[in-house]
Amino acid sequence: MPNETVNYHCPACGGSMRYDGELAKLRCDFCDSTFTVAQIEALYAQQQQRADSAAEATDEQAAAGTLSDYEVAGRVAGEGKRTVAESLADAREVSAHEVDPIKAFLDRASWNESERAGLRTYTCSSCGAALTVDASQAVAECPYCGSSAVVPGALTAGAKPEMVIPFRVKHDDxxxxxxxxxxxxxxxxxxxASNNRIAHIQGVYVPFWLYDSHTSxxxxFEATNTHSYISGDYRITKTDIYDVRRAGSLAFSRVPADSSSKMPxxxxxxxxPFDYGELTDFSTAYLTGYLAERYDLEATECRAHVEQRMKHSMLDSLQATVTGYGNxxxxxxxxxxxxxxxxxxxxxVWLLHTQWQGDDYLFAMNGQTGRFIGNLPVDKFKVALWFVGIFLLAAAATWAICIFLLDMADDSLLWPAVIGVGAAIAAGICWMFYAEMKTAHERSxxxxxxxxxxxxxEKSDRYVTTRVTRTHIERSNN
Incomplete structure (x- = not known):
């Protein structure tokens, strides 16, 4: 039975091709030829058209009863598969009355035959990651855990991506x-830093659900304005308290949530953020030279995190309208x-994985903007040295200020001030250094x-009361 599949090989020499983000083209690894995504899609659309024509011819032969026993067996094995035209028609058909955004998406998103034929999947037997590549590429290591126990398999059913942001940042970057x-x-x-070597660097297209919403x-709020003045031996502080209420609504567009359970x-x-201005219609041509993980978390599972982010920003937006107050x-x-x-x-996303002293370290880099993050190991001995050094310097500076500028001779006040200020400064600076080591954080x-x-x-600002406090001022006998 006639059968043609689609793999992205170089039209010039037949070598494997890789998407070059800097050129925004596919480049051949062997002859260095370059082609636009549109050129490759047009070329392989012709191949798929020939494959569909061959399938139609087979149907006509089957109707006429002229197929061989071998062709009949192959035809039976392939029953149930749809043509590209049928798949594309189904992918674009979304009922006008559909109100569930998740069901609406799944109704319009499906893989067609040429896309399935041009892809291969691997599953990591260590962490379970499911990776998708073009059919000409092999996967030796899992980019998530570094395991070499990756097993090839067939592309399984699932929603096809609607959009993709192509890689711009290169491997060397x-x-x-x-x-x-x-x-x-x-x-x-x-x-x-000096001896450790990254075991694996891999460009991965990570699956994301992008959510739109209308949020109300x-x-x-409690808002206050405070002012104070001196009256005799007392400092009088007056705090005006207001009850402030706000209500409103706004819209969110394409809030992302990664749909891979393996990705932190x-x-x-x-x-x-990613620059959504570079979102383009999905094409398997962009996958050449990279991995692409399939989603294993449904949209209903991922949106709880997105919902909390939306709600938090909704309340922040309301609070931003409360102005004219000190607090x-x-x-x-x-x-x-x-x-x-x-x-x-x-x-x-570029994923960089290594192991050090029995622990795994995963770094991630935005493959479009170049933003780089990851958690680094901390040397406790260095932490202690820095803390002691900063403490001694800060304590010495505090002692000098207390003695020579403030004329503080009372040891019962001097030494607690020296130790307290020195420790606070040392702790603050060390915490800042520590935060630089841990840059992977969930957003709220x-x-x-x-x-x-x-x-x-709704916009309401109502005065409630004024709170008055009196603080006695200690006067010097001199």
Missing amino acids: AQAALASYYKGKKFLPKAF GRAS NAHMDAIE VSLKSGEAQVSWKDLHYALLP EAAEYISTPLELS
Whole structure:
């Protein structure tokens, strides 16, 4: 039975091709020829058209009863598969009355035959990651855990990505970014930076659900204005207290949530944002030279994290409208999220994995913007040295200020001040150094994804009372 499959090989020499983000083209690894995605899609669309024509011819032969026994057996084995035209028609057909964004997406997203034929999947038997590559590429190591126990398999059913952001940052840029990331880290073990070598660097298209919503909320705040003055031997402080209420709504567009259970959410949140201006229609041509993981978390499973981010930003937006006060604090608030559209996209990420002293370290780099994050090991001995050194310097400076500028001769006040200030400064600086070592954090807000201005439906500022405090001023006998 006639059968043609689609693999992305170089039209010039037949070699394997790789997507070059800098050129925004596919480049041949052997003859260095370059082709646009549109050129490759057009070329292989012709191949698929020939494959479909061959299938139609086979149907005609079957109807005429002229197929051989071998062709009949092959035809039976392939029953149930749809043509490309049928798949594309189904993928674009979304009922006009559909209100569930998740079901609407799944109805319109499906793989066609040519895409399935041009892809291969691997499963890591160590961590379970499911990786997708073009059919000409082999996978030797898992980019998540570094295991070499990756097993090839067939592309399974699942929603096809609607959109993709192509890689822009190259492999060498990721390597250089890691070296730069090590610099200036005061608590980094010297052996880790000098002797440790990254075991694997891999460009991966990570699956993301992108959520649209209309979110409304209301909140109550306590706002205060404080002023003070001297009256005799007392400092009088008056605090005017107001009850402030706000309610309103706004829209969020394409808030991302990675849909891979193997990918740490903290890493993916920390490399945001991506520039959605470079989102383009999905094509398997962009996968050449890279891995692509299939989603294993449904949209309903991922949106709880997104919902919390939306609600947090909703309340932040309401609080931002409370102005003219010295201090504003949230008393109570609530927000409701109404889900709108849903998109499935592949976003580019460089993953760098290594092991050191029995622990795994995973670094991630935004394959579009170059933002680099990851958690580094901490040398406890260096922490102690830095703390003691900073403490001694800060304590000495505090002692000099107390003695020569403040004329503080009372030891019962002097030494607690010296020790307390020195320890506070040392702890603060060491905490800042430590925070530089741990840059992978889950995000709690989604401010940059707000797509419409806040519309206030309630705005109330009500004076409540004035709180007065009197503090006695100690006068010097001199």
